[in-house]
Amino acid sequence: GDSVTxxxxxxxxxxxxxxxxxxxxxxxxxxxxxxxxxxPGEGLQLLLKATKADDKGSNKGFEAxxxxxxxxxxxxxGSVQVSDSAVYFCALSGRSGGGADGLTFGKxxxxxxxx
Amino acid sequence: NAGVMQNPRHLVRRRGxxxxxxxxxMKGHSHVYWYRQLPEEGLKFMVYLxxxxxxxxxxxxxxRFSAEFPKEGPSILRIQQVxxxxxxxxxxASSPGEFTEAFFGxxxxxxxx
Numbered sequence: 001g002d003s004v005t006x007x008x009x010x011x012x013x014x015x016x017x018x019x020x021x022x023x024x025x026x027x028x029x030x031x032x033x034x035x036x037x038x039x040p041g042e043g044l045q046l047l048l049k050a051t052k053a054d055d056k057g058s059n060k061g062f063e064a065x066x067x068x069x070x071x072x073x074x075x076x077x078g079s080v081q082v083s084d085s086a087v088y089f090c091a092l093s094g095r096s097g098g099g100a101d102g103l104t105f106g107k108x109x110x111x112x113x114x115x
Numbered sequence: 116n117a118g119v120m121q122n123p124r125h126l127v128r129r130r131g132x133x134x135x136x137x138x139x140x141m142k143g144h145s146h147v148y149w150y151r152q153l154p155e156e157g158l159k160f161m162v163y164l165x166x167x168x169x170x171x172x173x174x175x176x177x178x179r180f181s182a183e184f185p186k187e188g189p190s191i192l193r194i195q196q197v198x199x200x201x202x203x204x205x206x207x208a209s210s211p212g213e214f215t216e217a218f219f220g221x222x223x224x225x226x227x228x
Binding site for chain 1: 118119121150155156157158159160206208216217218219220221222
């Protein structure tokens with residue numbers, strides 16, 4: 001079945017450092033790919049998404065490119081801030097449109113940004 | 116517009132008791148989804164409901180677990196005769212339509228002692 005693997009945390013960086021959180025997936029067909037973020041004390045929020053190969057999703061300075069050849073969707077940000085400290089979840093949906101009934105999540109990566 | 120509200124945030128139950136988890140979707144949302152996150156695992160889909168209907172319960176254990184989304188009131192996830200293995204974080208999400216972005220609640224952390 002479908003699965004998502006993302007790097008273990010916690011990941012600790014200094015403010016203004018470059019961020020990469022790796023995510024690879026296994027799925028049949030052509031899934032849609034997502035990054036969700038969970039800030040302390042809050043629910044998961046959709047950060048960005050890509051629905052087909054070579055698409056780049058971007059939001060709040062974060063980017064991720066759908067790489068079909070490497071089955072990856074790595075999350076990057078050029079200069080992180082303390083406010084980016086959160087848990088980041090990579091997810092895929094094998095269903096058209098990415099409805100939430102078809103989401104498969106990774107285990108989450110806890111990101112800690114130090115001033 | 117308040118977000119998806121789940122309560123309680125934390126719930127402790129003894130083995131054999133019943134656990135009831137509530138989820139109030141965002142205003143205008145008629146689609147509700149429940150996910151479970153076991154320790155050291157990713158979120159796993161459990162059930163998808165629309166008002167008064169279960170659309171997909173393929174991820175829900177066949178015994179002891181049930182879910183409803185009545186015409187009025189919140190969606191309820193009910194776990195009967197809880198066991199230690201039910202200890203997890205349970206997340207609810209809602210959306211206005213079938214293939215639209217879903218918004219998640221903060222989750223209910225169930226601990227079975």
